[in-house]
Amino acid sequence: MIVPLTHVLLLAGIIFIMGLACVVAWRSNLIMMLIGIEIMLNAAMLAFVGGGAHWGLVDGQIFSLIIMALTSAEVSLALSMVVYLHRRRKTVNANDFSELKG
Amino acid sequence: MKLYLSLIILLPLLGGVINALVGRLFPRRVSECLACGVIWGAFIASLFAYHDYNGAIRVDLINWLAAFDFQAPVSLYLDPLSLVMIVMITFVCAVIHTYSVAYMTEEEDYVRYFALLNLFVFAMLVLVLAENLPLLYLGWEGVGFCSYALIGFWYREEKNATAGRKAFIVTRVGDTAFGIAIVWMYQLFNSVSITTLNQMGSTVSVGTITCIGILLLIGAMGKSAQMPLMVWLPDAMAGPTPVSALIHAATMVTAGVYLLARMFPLISPSSTALAAIALTGGATAFYAATCALAQRDLKRTLAYSTISQIGFMMLGVGAGAITAATFHLLVHAFFKALLFLAAGCVIAATHHEQDIFKMGGLKKRLPITFWSFLAGGACLAGLPLTGGFFSKDSILMAVWLKGGTLYCGLYLLGVLTALLTSIYTFRMIYLVFGGDDTDKLHCSSAHSCKVSSVMELALIPLALLGLFGGLINIPSYLGVGWLGALFAPLTGGTELETSHSLELGMQTIAGVIALAGLAIAHYRYGGNRRQERLTAAAGPETGVVSFFLYGWRFDDLYRLLFIRPYEALSSFLWQQIDEGVIDDSLDRVAAFFGRSGELLGSWTNGRVSIYIISFAAGAAMLLAYLAWLS
Numbered sequence: 001m002i003v004p005l006t007h008v009l010l011l012a013g014i015i016f017i018m019g020l021a022c023v024v025a026w027r028s029n030l031i032m033m034l035i036g037i038e039i040m041l042n043a044a045m046l047a048f049v050g051g052g053a054h055w056g057l058v059d060g061q062i063f064s065l066i067i068m069a070l071t072s073a074e075v076s077l078a079l080s081m082v083v084y085l086h087r088r089r090k091t092v093n094a095n096d097f098s099e100l101k102g
Numbered sequence: 103m104k105l106y107l108s109l110i111i112l113l114p115l116l117g118g119v120i121n122a123l124v125g126r127l128f129p130r131r132v133s134e135c136l137a138c139g140v141i142w143g144a145f146i147a148s149l150f151a152y153h154d155y156n157g158a159i160r161v162d163l164i165n166w167l168a169a170f171d172f173q174a175p176v177s178l179y180l181d182p183l184s185l186v187m188i189v190m191i192t193f194v195c196a197v198i199h200t201y202s203v204a205y206m207t208e209e210e211d212y213v214r215y216f217a218l219l220n221l222f223v224f225a226m227l228v229l230v231l232a233e234n235l236p237l238l239y240l241g242w243e244g245v246g247f248c249s250y251a252l253i254g255f256w257y258r259e260e261k262n263a264t265a266g267r268k269a270f271i272v273t274r275v276g277d278t279a280f281g282i283a284i285v286w287m288y289q290l291f292n293s294v295s296i297t298t299l300n301q302m303g304s305t306v307s308v309g310t311i312t313c314i315g316i317l318l319l320i321g322a323m324g325k326s327a328q329m330p331l332m333v334w335l336p337d338a339m340a341g342p343t344p345v346s347a348l349i350h351a352a353t354m355v356t357a358g359v360y361l362l363a364r365m366f367p368l369i370s371p372s373s374t375a376l377a378a379i380a381l382t383g384g385a386t387a388f389y390a391a392t393c394a395l396a397q398r399d400l401k402r403t404l405a406y407s408t409i410s411q412i413g414f415m416m417l418g419v420g421a422g423a424i425t426a427a428t429f430h431l432l433v434h435a436f437f438k439a440l441l442f443l444a445a446g447c448v449i450a451a452t453h454h455e456q457d458i459f460k461m462g463g464l465k466k467r468l469p470i471t472f473w474s475f476l477a478g479g480a481c482l483a484g485l486p487l488t489g490g491f492f493s494k495d496s497i498l499m500a501v502w503l504k505g506g507t508l509y510c511g512l513y514l515l516g517v518l519t520a521l522l523t524s525i526y527t528f529r530m531i532y533l534v535f536g537g538d539d540t541d542k543l544h545c546s547s548a549h550s551c552k553v554s555s556v557m558e559l560a561l562i563p564l565a566l567l568g569l570f571g572g573l574i575n576i577p578s579y580l581g582v583g584w585l586g587a588l589f590a591p592l593t594g595g596t597e598l599e600t601s602h603s604l605e606l607g608m609q610t611i612a613g614v615i616a617l618a619g620l621a622i623a624h625y626r627y628g629g630n631r632r633q634e635r636l637t638a639a640a641g642p643e644t645g646v647v648s649f650f651l652y653g654w655r656f657d658d659l660y661r662l663l664f665i666r667p668y669e670a671l672s673s674f675l676w677q678q679i680d681e682g683v684i685d686d687s688l689d690r691v692a693a694f695f696g697r698s699g700e701l702l703g704s705w706t707n708g709r710v711s712i713y714i715i716s717f718a719a720g721a722a723m724l725l726a727y728l729a730w731l732s
Contacts, residue, residue, distance in 0.1 A: 020718055023714055024711060024714055024715055025720065027710070027711040066702050070485025094709075094710045094711060095710075095711065097708075097710070098707065098709055099708065
């Protein structure tokens with residue numbers, strides 16, 4: 001492989017941290033938080049694919065396919081919940097939903 | 103023999119238990135008959151035991167305590183000492199039970215009274231018949247408990263309950279010393295059997311024997327109200343009068359003397375321990391006699407006279423004269439029970455008046471009581487030819503014959519005490535029965551000053567036994583005394599070899615002393631001078647009279663020495679240590695955890711972002727830790 005594994009993992013780490021920063025920083029909008037989560041999942045997928053290519057195993061690619069399926073399911077569910085919440089409270093700010101506080 | 107001894111022990115227990123459990127279900131008369139019947143039954147059984155007695159015998163009933171090589175079965179030991187004690191105890195107790203039936207007719211709570219009285223007799227008989235020290239201790243504590251419960255019988259009055267507690271706590275001091283002595287003897291000799299222990303006296307050093315003797319003496323001090331543990335007995339008069347007669351005069355308080363006489367062969371090698379016993383007895387006899395001189399309360403006067411007479415018995419034990427001490431114990435039991443029962447008649451007749459300065463003229467109103475009381479008083483004072491005269495004289499003579507500075511001093515103290523005894527006895531008789539001013543005594547025609555005939559009849563056998571008690575052990579110039587011959591097989595006691603002229607001389611001295619006391623009392627309280635004393639006594643007591651009245655102020659001394667520091671210590675421990683240190687530190691720990699919990703709790707504020715940051719921070723820390731590991 002031309003690109004060494006280290007570079008792939010570094011890129012995956014950077015993307016993951018950017019996704020995490022998006023989730024943490026952009027909490028006034030639930031949709032942006034979901035996008036952040038998507039970015040983190042993609043970073044993980046990238047790490048899987050890089051690992052699979054490096055060792056010549058097919059597991060990494062299988063896992064990234066599973067993550068794709070899981071992500072599509074998760075996004076459809078999460079978006080429907082965001083729409084529902086927006087209907088009820090007329091807001092998508094995550095800090096306004098604190099009913100589960102101890 | 104086994105049957106008789108079992109009956110003696112079990113009958114009072116049976117009566118007490120039945121009365122305590124189901125006594126309420128019976129008619130009153132049945133309970134009373136049961137209580138009296140079992141004691142008379144025990145008396146008859148002890149008479150049979152006396153009749154069949156031929157030599158010391160040990161009877162094993164059941165196993166009680168057994169662990170490894172420690173053995174304390176319920177076994178009884180009948181020897182001359184316990185034989186005369188059980189006959190005396192069952193007889194005096196039976197008379198007093200019968201008297202109680204009449205005395206307590208108006209008492210609602212008679213079942214508790216009779217149950218406790220029966221249990222007391224049971225415990226006392228266990229104490230006397232026990233063959234080993236743990237069993238003796240069981241009886242010892244049993245009489246202590248019954249005494250406590252009976253002193254505080256009318257517990258609804260604070261004063262009576264306090265007197266009961268005081269008796270219990272003060273005697274506990276002595277019991278502790280006795281308990282230590284038992285454990286120590288077991289450790290030394292590997293046995294708790296009295297007969298075994300009594301043969302061991304010479305096998306250990308004299309110093310050890312002295313220590314054991316002193317510990318036993320402290321135990322006896324508590325139970326027999328000797329100095330310095332005598333403060334409970336005058337207060338114990340808060341109980342019903344028959345209880346005072348039974349427990350605090352005739353039987354229980356002599357348990358200490360009995361214990362020392364019982365263990366005498368063990369402690370006799372130590373002359374120091376014997377001297378301590380004699381000194382305690384002599385000092386107590388003198389102390390109590392001076393206190394009795396100033397008392398105003400009829401029963402307290404008798405209580406102090408009891409302390410004084412038990413002091414004489416201790417003096418006799420200390421002088422090694424077991425026979426003389428037991429002789430005085432027996433005669434004293436008869437005449438002191440008599441005096442208390444007669445005092446009970448007086449108190450019942452005067453509607454619970456106990457101040458002797460408010461009595462008078464009872465001679466005509468209560469002739470039988472008067473003559474009985476006079477007989478008891480004559481014995482107490484030791485007027486010649488009464489029982490008390492012979493017994494007290496034999497103790498004094500034993501002390502004199504012992505020789506040495508200490509014993510000579512104690513003899514002189516004993517003679518002085520005998521003089522004081524005679525004075526206070528006749529002071530009491532003159533004040534209670536002399537004169538004719540009965541107006542003070544609420545004896546209007548409405549309440550006639552009469553007492554039940556059962557109560558007066560009960561006095562007569564005791565009076566006869568007291569007066570003719572001298573026949574139990576006649577002086578050696580008249581023949582062989584019954585008690586002396588019976589006690590001959592007992593080891594350890596020194597038998598007195600004395601010339602008849604010395605004996606006669608001593609008895610003359612004792613007789614003159616007693617008569618001198620009578621003369622002094624007559625001079626101060628007889629005839630018209632009685633009225634002067636009454637007027638003089640109306641004011642408050644001052645100086646030496648009040649010193650004697652309050653028992654040399656020993657109560658105040660103990661309050662200062664023990665009770666105040668104890669209360670101060672208790673309140674310090676309560677407020678500073680318990681509340682200040684323990685509670686406070688626990689409170690602070692609890693508050694710390696509470697606050698830190700609240701602090702952590704504020705983390706869960708429901709904001710998803712905080713959770714995500716915390717989660718990310720935790721993951722970062724984990725990663726950092728893993729990086730640091732590799």
